[in-house]
Amino acid sequence: xxxxxxxxxxxxxxxxxxxxxxxxxxxDDDHLQNDLELDSMDFLNLVSALHRRLGVDVGEADYxxxxxxxxxxxxxxxxxx
Amino acid sequence: MGxxxxxxxxxxxxxxxxxxxxxxxxxxxTRGQVVAVVETQKGAIEIECFEDxxxxxxxxQVGDTLAVGEPLAVIGAAAGSPQLxxxxxxxxxxxxxxxxxPSPPPEVPEPPPERPEEPREVPGEAPREVPGEAPxxxPTLPPxxxxxxxxxxxxxxxxxxxxxxxxxxxxxxxxxxxxxxxxSGPGGAVLLEDVERHLVVSRAxxxxxxxxxxxxxxxxxxxxxxxxxxxxxVRSKRxxxxxxxSHQINLxxxxxxxxxxxxxxxxxxxxxxxxxxxxxxxxAAANNPDLNGRFTGGAFVPSAxxxxxxVVALRGxxxxxxxxxDADTLGLDALMAAMRDVVARARGGRLRNSELTDGTITVSSxxxxxxxxxxxxxxxxQVAIVGFGAPQIRPWVVGAAVEPRLVVTATLSADHRxxxxxxxxxxxxxxxxxxxxxxQL
Numbered sequence: 001x002x003x004x005x006x007x008x009x010x011x012x013x014x015x016x017x018x019x020x021x022x023x024x025x026x027x028d029d030d031h032l033q034n035d036l037e038l039d040s041m042d043f044l045n046l047v048s049a050l051h052r053r054l055g056v057d058v059g060e061a062d063y064x065x066x067x068x069x070x071x072x073x074x075x076x077x078x079x080x081x
Numbered sequence: 082m083g084x085x086x087x088x089x090x091x092x093x094x095x096x097x098x099x100x101x102x103x104x105x106x107x108x109x110x111t112r113g114q115v116v117a118v119v120e121t122q123k124g125a126i127e128i129e130c131f132e133d134x135x136x137x138x139x140x141x142q143v144g145d146t147l148a149v150g151e152p153l154a155v156i157g158a159a160a161g162s163p164q165l166x167x168x169x170x171x172x173x174x175x176x177x178x179x180x181x182x183p184s185p186p187p188e189v190p191e192p193p194p195e196r197p198e199e200p201r202e203v204p205g206e207a208p209r210e211v212p213g214e215a216p217x218x219x220p221t222l223p224p225x226x227x228x229x230x231x232x233x234x235x236x237x238x239x240x241x242x243x244x245x246x247x248x249x250x251x252x253x254x255x256x257x258x259x260x261x262x263x264x265s266g267p268g269g270a271v272l273l274e275d276v277e278r279h280l281v282v283s284r285a286x287x288x289x290x291x292x293x294x295x296x297x298x299x300x301x302x303x304x305x306x307x308x309x310x311x312x313x314x315v316r317s318k319r320x321x322x323x324x325x326x327s328h329q330i331n332l333x334x335x336x337x338x339x340x341x342x343x344x345x346x347x348x349x350x351x352x353x354x355x356x357x358x359x360x361x362x363x364x365a366a367a368n369n370p371d372l373n374g375r376f377t378g379g380a381f382v383p384s385a386x387x388x389x390x391x392v393v394a395l396r397g398x399x400x401x402x403x404x405x406x407d408a409d410t411l412g413l414d415a416l417m418a419a420m421r422d423v424v425a426r427a428r429g430g431r432l433r434n435s436e437l438t439d440g441t442i443t444v445s446s447x448x449x450x451x452x453x454x455x456x457x458x459x460x461x462x463q464v465a466i467v468g469f470g471a472p473q474i475r476p477w478v479v480g481a482a483v484e485p486r487l488v489v490t491a492t493l494s495a496d497h498r499x500x501x502x503x504x505x506x507x508x509x510x511x512x513x514x515x516x517x518x519x520x521q522l
Contacts (some may be wrong), residue, residue: 018396018428019429020395020396020397020428021396021427025514033449034450036240036396037396039394040353040354040355040448040449041353041355041420041421041448044348044351044353045421046350046383047348048347048348049347050348051349052349058348059343059344060340060343060344061344062316062353063338080099
């Protein structure tokens with residue numbers, strides 16, 4: 001999967017979890033919890049969605065790797081590889 | 082038989098705009114069935130019917146703004162046809178224009194029967210709020226001209242249907258009631274694949290796409306919501322003499338148990354710390370009747386059931402606290418599913434009016450990050466709110482040593498008309514004990 005395709009999927013699932021976020025405005029540096037205001041329920045829903053969509057099961061110990069899109073994309077790409 | 086009026090929408094809302102009827106004259110309705118959707122300061126709210134019967138007349142039209150207590154419709158007795166008579170001035174025109182998915186496809190069995198509703202603890206509440214008690218209106222419409230539409234009961238079967246979290250979410254995404262999906266899982270539980278199959282079937286030609294049938298969640302007006310919150314909180318501070326307690330709880334055992342439990346679970350099955358906190362509160366509330374109930378008509382009415390209001394913060398500001406019914410009877414997994422469901426619907430604007438008014442105690446959590454203590458303002462007519470700050474690693478005395486521990490500050494704001502600090506402390510101490518043995522939760 002290309003990084004671009006993965007980013008599109010990530011942002012799409014993010015917007016599904018938090019429909020009030022405008023996908024076009026999400027930057028790679030946005031902290032999902034501090035900047036985009038995802039709470040723990042939203043965050044878990046995102047992890048669930050990524051698991052279903054990509055087959056990547058991110059354990060709680062690795063949640064910090066998903067803190068921002070900029071961190072999450074290389075991490076997920078490596079797990080997909 | 083009686084006039085069906087705009088029900089109470091909680092302490093903070095006095096009126097709402099009717100945006101959809103999901104029934105029409107002649108339809109058989111059952112207690113708890115969703116019959117209309119209104120737009121409020123807190124988003125779209127589904128209005129449930131109070132009683133079994135037949136819709137004899139629709140009084141309120143889509144687009145009308147109605148105060149709590151204003152007539153919406155006339156519901157006739159279920160058995161026996163209504164008296165013949167002359168139609169009143171307001172014609173009962175069918176307001177429903179294919180706003181619901183069509184009848185389920187043939188291979189889908191009838192939706193499960195209506196979940197039996199226990200009697201409300203405060204039966205006198207709704208009528209009390211009706212302004213200027215109107216005379217019993219005698220329905221004067223011709224007999225129902227529409228056949229029964231059992232498909233509508235599916236709208237209310239959702240809450241009762243057993244379903245996997247993934248199925249629940251997919252159904253919610255697609256705007257499909259779980260009640261119309263036949264489940265292939267254990268005990269007829271609806272699984273993700275069942276929902277997918279249903280979606281494929283219902284996408285057949287002629288089947289209107291369910292998503293487009295839902296009234297759009299018109300962008301929440303934050304200003305309006307702020308006013309609603311202000312109204313409730315001003316009333317609370319004016320009427321309720323609050324007292325406050327605070328207690329630090331060593332959360333390490335709960336955190337360790339949660340981490341170990343979640344490690345073996347797929348994301349869909351994981352629990353949140355918030356689930357453990359809510360569970361502990363619900364169990365403790367059941368054992369502390371002075372703190373669980375409603376203060377109405379000048380007196381406190383304790384509730385045997387614990388309907389726990391869960392404060393959901395909305396992005397962009399504002400909050401809403403839908404009640405999870407019988408929270409004390411739900412195990413952790415069931416409670417987690419209920420939390421997922423109610424949070425999603427709070428965000429998506431599909432709560433029921435009963436969820437806004439049935440709460441007997443409220444729980445508010447800061448979440449994983451933020452301030453270490455949260456002192457809530459009681460949501461009237463309730464008499465207590467439990468607050469949890471963000472858990473912090475703090476020095477903790479263990480035997481003769483000081484060790485780092487995850488610590489959460491639990492607070493209680495309670496109504497001094499009903500209880501005192503000593504009683505309130507029992508609740509916090511019980512929550513503390515429960516969280517020390519998370520495997521027992």
